[in-house]
Amino acid sequence: MTGPILRALDQLPDPRFRWTLVKAIGLTLAILIGVYAVVGTLIAGIDPFTLPFIGLVDPGLWLAGLAVGALMLASIFLMIPVAALCIGFFLDDIAGAVEDRHYPHLPPADPPGLIATVIDALGFFGVLIAANIVALAIYLLVAPLAPFIFYIVNGYLLGREYFQLVALRRMPPAEAKRFRRANRGRIWIMGIAMAVPLSIPILNLVVPLVGVAAYTHLFHELRGRVSTPAR
Structure with missing residues (x-):
């Protein structure tokens, strides 16, 4: 698992990586700012005098603390689905930059079209949100285990989606699905390794790019670095 991740990190200075990172960060920040604006608007509509212990603390401090707490919580829980949506x-x-540098012998890939990619990204975004809402109930029941459950659930979903998207560039859908299932263990472990830093502010902006690059390496490693004809 460490080999693909280290090779992905080693390629970060690549100009193609830098430009893609700029675009991905821009889109991610735009979405998060929109989320923060909605949260801020909702909090602004709260009557501070309905808050508990309001007589002991200035109402403005209550609202500021509530806003900061809500946005920090949103950053942790929303960054994973937002990053997954954007990186698609x-x-x-x-993946193309990785293959051009490390696997130049491969024929051109045949990735899914833009419409298919957008539909898949939106569908996966919905699955991530739904899965985390369901997991929230479990977090409340077993609070000490909540962080582990969070990373296990999101690691599985992220690994599944990223690997599948990478595989679809060089395999028909049915074959890509079988190949992913046959290697689900390593894919899941790498997904957890990616989900953990995705919950860390600032660092989480770089992780999706590194994750896709690492899954591209993992895909070719699992195939023995032997190409198959494009679809």
Whole structure:
């Protein structure tokens, strides 16, 4: 698992990586700012005098603390689905840069079209949100285990999606699905390794790019670095 990740990190200075990172960060920040604006608007509509212990603390401090807490919580829980949604638009650029440098013998890839990519990204975004809402109930029941459950669930989903998207560039859907299932253990472990830093502010902006690059390496490693004809 460490080999693909280290090779992905080693390629970060690549100009193609830098430009893709700029675009991905821009889109991610735009979405998060929109989320923060909605949260801020909702909090602004709260009557501070309905808050508990309001007589002991200035109402403005209550609202400021509530806003900061809500946005920090949103950053942790929303960054994973937002990053997953955004990186889908740039996955082919990242995988292409990795293959051009490390696997130049491969024929051109045949990635899914833009419409299919957008539909898949939106569908996966919905699955991530739904899975985390369901997991929230489990977090409340077993609070000490909540962080582990969070990373296990999101690691599985992220690994599944990223590997599948990488595989679809060089395999028909049915074959890519079988190949992913046959290697689900390593894919899941790498997904957890990616989910953990995705919950860390600032660092989480770089992780999706590194994750796609690492899954591209893992895909070719699992195939023995032997190419198959494009679809």
